[in-house]
Amino acid sequence: MAEHTQKGPLLQFAPMQSLVDEGFWHRLSSLKLNKLGIDDSPIPINGFYAPCSHSQISNHLTLLAESLPSESNESLLAPDTSRGNRNKCSVPGILYNTNTVESFHALDKQNLLKAEASKIWEDIQTGNAVEDPAILSRFLLISFADLKKWTFHYWFAFPALMLDPPVTVNYLKPASQWLSKEEVESLSAACNEWRNSRLTADVPFFFITIDANSCATIKHLKDWETCQSDAYKTLFGFYDPCHLPNNPGWPLRNFLTLLSAKWNLKRVQFLCYRENRGFADMDLSLVGEALITDSQGEGDGVPNVVGWELNKGRKIPRRISLSQSLDPTRLAISAADLNLKLMRWRALPSLNLSTLSSVKCLLVGAGTLGCQVARMLMAWGVRKITLLDNGRVAMSNPLRQSLYTLDDSLNGGEFKATAAVRSLQKIFPAVEAEGVVMAIPMPGHPVPSQEEESVLDDCRRLSDLIDAHDAVFLLTDTRESRWLPSLLCANTNKITITAALGFDSFLVMRHGAGPFSQASNLSTETVTSVCDDMHKLNVNDATGKERLGCYFCSDVVAPTDSTSNRTLDQQCTVTRPGLAPIASSLAVELLVGILHHPQGIYAEGEINLSVSDTTEQPLGILPHQIRGSLSQFSQMTLIGHSSSSCTACCQTVVSEYRNKGMEFILQAINHPTFLEDLTGLTELMKSASSFSMDWDEDVDDEDDDDCVEI
């Protein structure tokens, strides 16, 4: 047939772009977990879009949390729609969410798309699309939500019925160039009014009549048939999300199909309505004339359809990971980190968070002290915690041992070490906690020969554990159980912190450096060659200064079996409940202080003076020992230097251990006076008892302690 008009170029439409708010995936996850389970029937959803509002950016079809039906919706019918929002024109869509990634890829995409296309075609045929034209932009979404890894695969399709032959365009120009000045003014005003009224703000398709007086009126599509216009100018308008100056947006495609199929319009003047800052912008908005030669009409089959969204230019689905914002563990980690950083920012700029998060702490004892120390360490950002204890949770424990609950104590009780680890993980899933169920070999508790090998194994295991950690807390309830760990720590120069409780008093102290500590740790002091001068390193460490003492340095008797011959009330280690949390907290604060001190384990002991400006370190003074009394509500800071007769850390003992290893340990365990003989304590006592001296039971020797009352 002869062409009566010269055909212009093909009209090229800018594809619709999708934008899914994270809240949508959040709600879908919640729906899947709580309501849908494995049900994968299609879910009706709503998308939202609005006219382009910026000259450089296209608007999107957006999905929000409210796009999905709420969980309270009994049968998951269409989501609640609130109409009248000018920024959220509601468009119906359908979601196919699969249960596996394989079924996601196996979906018959073309058939799904054709199904949506037939819905649009039918809405056009029946006139539904004229009543509620937003349904012309019906869309399809397929997805797979991996709720273990919190990744989401998804793919949008915006079905566009294809006109055959394709539509051509006679002209396309800014509206301000096609309209007269008065017409622009009138049309802008009419559009703004349309956009401001709740009844019409979200109606995205309409028609405009402009009369000879340049007066523009906007009407609903359904008024078209009754209002066959004799208007001077007629425009079919739609909200155009696209910003491009030479292309109309995607919604125009089905709009033209509607106009052609329903009303047989072949030459259509259209308005791509766009805004700027909330007002009609006739420079950005385009007016064009489309020529439709498609011969499809009512009664014909569904036209062909296209519309799968391109992902970075390719026809593949998208995949995003939301673990950072949906995975509770990740959220807990970032919340904890930011909390510590807040402390650093507000109060403590020199806080070294990476040291705290990488330090490996071994807690010997998982009782009242151990539980509290573990919690406090986590609060400071320490993540690597090992608890060692061979006991089980008893029914009275949960009251004082803050990691255990009643359940842990039932049926004989869980092992403390394992229950503690579980509890820590419940508090903060990202903690790297380990439990070791093991007894500590103790001097004064002789070992029958058949158990020797297993005791030696335990010794080795303890030695390995200490080697593998950076800081060791001695939190057991007997004196003798602290001996072996103290020795091993002195040998390897590990940061060691002891906490010990009396009935209403406590001791928290850090052990000094070991007698053979290496020079390489020090940066500020000049050091003598350690290997040659080892024999000189008696009470001094490699800095040449006096070593601070360990827990045993001020003892004049070796640790012995303290449990067997005590009376009943002495056997139960009863303490005032407030003591353990106080002592545990101080122990952890002491560790943090050491870790931030430039000399670390070699830091000199400081005492609290009433003059407040003696502290150089931001965290305050770094004491050696803190002794507190609940009956006085008081605390003292003291310094005690190492003793050359110390049964745990003196040079003699440590070298014997280095030379004889496990054999030495066994002797110490089995023979009551072995340690005293070795260190010369026996001699010391003999010579002391030869005087008639008032031997004070209190081990605070006033000669080498400085103490100040706080």
Next chain:
Amino acid sequence: MSLFKSSEEKQDAGSLISKEERNMLENEEPFDCASLGPESDYQEINHYDFHVVYSASYKVPVLYFRAYHCDGQPLLLSEIEKGLPGLSVKLLSESKWTFITQEEHPYLNRPWYKLHPCGTCEWMKLLFSTHKSLTTNGSTIEHYLISWFSVVGQVFGLKIPLEMLNCS
């Protein structure tokens, strides 16, 4: 607010797509000459959302924000900071007034970032103490938000147009 992003930065994500995901769609969909090709319309955009929310406990406005790529992938704080203008990054790290924390958005109940408000009261007082005319005019309240935003906006390189400052 949207920021264009160079398309090079996201190319490595493409290689992660497995063979299964290469759909057969290429052969199934009819060829469509009416669609604008991807080259001219392809925009890799990062979206930034800013909300101003009143904090009842600090009694000041708080700036909440989040950022995400156009495919919905949220941006991490480190990635957001990379996109800020150079001056802002300097400001963020040096200023004692600006600190970013992550918290639940009070109404949307999703994790958003916010500029910590504990310093706001202090520096707002400083701002207003040098503008006595503001307080005497009685127009303090109208100018409060604009003044507040002129400070926090700097963190993101956001500026207030002069017209806003002049209108009363």
